[in-house]
Amino acid sequence: MGQTAAVSAFLWITVVSLAAWCWLLLGQGFFWRTDVRLPRRREPEVWPSVCVVVPARDEAAVLPDSLPSLLAQEYPGRAEVFLVDDGSTDGTARTARELSQRHGGLPLTVGSPGEPPAGWTGKLWAVRYGIGLARAREPEFLLLTDADIAHAPDSLRELVAAALSGGFDVVSQMARLRVESVWERLVVPAFVYFFAQLYPFRWIGRRGGRTAAAAGGCVLLRADTAAEAGIPDAIRHAVIDDVALARAVKRAGGRVWLGLADRVDSVRPYPRLPDLWRMVSRSAYAQLRHSPLLLLGTVAGLVLVYLVPPVAVAAGVVAGGAATAAAGALAWAVMAGTYVPMLRYYRQPLWLAPLLPFTALLYLLMTVDSAVRHHRGRGAAWKGRTYARPDAVPDEG
Incomplete structure (x- = not known):
């Protein structure tokens, strides 16, 4: 029984x-479904200015595979790149300057903000510094992209055209991650699958929708919207900063689009399961x-x-x-x-x-x-830093 x-x-x-x-x-x-790609777009008569901000911490190994692709962007308007060295110990800044001298292309500025104060993640402190440098150029758009992301030559052009055509304040593409080792084959496609299940791309892009997310490796953001939403100060302690950014933009009344990338790729390897x-x-x-x-x-x-x-x-x-x-x-x-x-x-x-x-x-x-x-006090650890939960951090605001 x-x-x-x-x-x-x-x-x-x-x-x-x-x-x-x-x-x-x-x-x-x-x-x-994997058919959510860059929406229909038309090229503007006058291309807006763009500043590319690249936070980088100990990225000398991957920069040769990623930074030249940014410097080589075929963009009809004014564009330049700001790489922010976030306390690297492997010569990241030197590598970036050498690559710029060797490859030419878009102008490159390399800077370093120093260690982040309490309440800031290192990446967002670097992004804040990079946006501060970019503001002197008065750009209409900011492209926030990670140091391990390689872009096709027309990537910036296509992102801007999509934002202008669709009236989006954020256009983000989820870079195609590296899939070569056995463990990458098992884990990586599922990572994107689970993310899309949690944040359906179709819901993110529709007008009035509450679902908000972005992919931090490739985020085109209107500079005015960033100021209105208080980015990055409003999300300074966020470990999952891309989702936090999208939520801040939607709270400010902005529109967000997120989809899969065709020609934006991560060059960072994760060959072993521990990685x-x-x-x-x-x-x-x-x-x-x-x-x-x-x-x-x-x-x-x-x-x-x-x-x-x-x-x-x-x-x-x-x-x-x-x-x-x-x-x-x-x-x-x-x-x-x-x-x-x-x-x-x-x-x-x-x-x-x-x-x-x-x-x-x-x-x-x-x-x-x-x-x-x-709960053992090791929290969200990445590249030598461990971040506490937000409510355990003193607010300096």
Whole structure:
């Protein structure tokens, strides 16, 4: 009797998981589709001026693969690049100057703001300094891009044309991340898939929509909007600064567009699982607002949505529960089917789609590890800095 009740309960749990996947398939902004690319655009008669701000901390190894692509931008208007050395110890500033001398192209200014004061993340303190340098040029747009991002020659031109044509205050592209090692193949496409599930791109770009997000590697921002939204001062302690930036812009009445990139690529390698683990775990708990209740809800949700289907198939086959196995298999099939477009976008083999539950388990463990690190006082750590939760930081405002 007890065993029958347990089997029946698990069947209902599996049915709930299947229902969740039906909702995700149709009701979550079609997040799984990868056709949200730069919107239709027309070129203006007069091109606005743009300043490119690149915060960089210990990036000498990747700059040769990224900075020349910015200097080589084929932009019809006035544009220049400001690289802000955020306390590097590997000769980042020297490397940037050498690359500028060797490649030429857009004018490059290299500066350093010193160590960030309490309440600021290093990246946003560097962005603040870079925007301050850029203001002397009175640009109409700012391009905030990371030091590990390589741009196609027409990237800046296309971003500006999209912003002007669509009336957007922010146009952001999620750079195509590097996918070469075994672990990158397993983890990286899923990272973008999960992000799109949390922040459906179609919802971000629609008028009046409350969903807000951007991809920090490539953010074109109107300079006037940045001033009105108080960027970056208003988000100075944000670890997930791209999402915080988009929210600040929307609160100020601005419009945001986010989509996948075709010719904007990350050159940073994450060859080993520990490299990817650090990338995810450093901000996962911050994404949950450092809330134990949200952590529990996230873990439960990941188990229900991603882990129950394969377990139901295995349990149904072993125990002879045809209904449980069928419901689990159908949920698993929908899950894998929604993952296929992202695998195609990353040019990966489709046999990776059924392995998504394993990858989701990895992300679950990374999220838990992020919370454990926070409660042990190691918080969001990156390149020698550890950031406390916002409400633990003194406000200097």
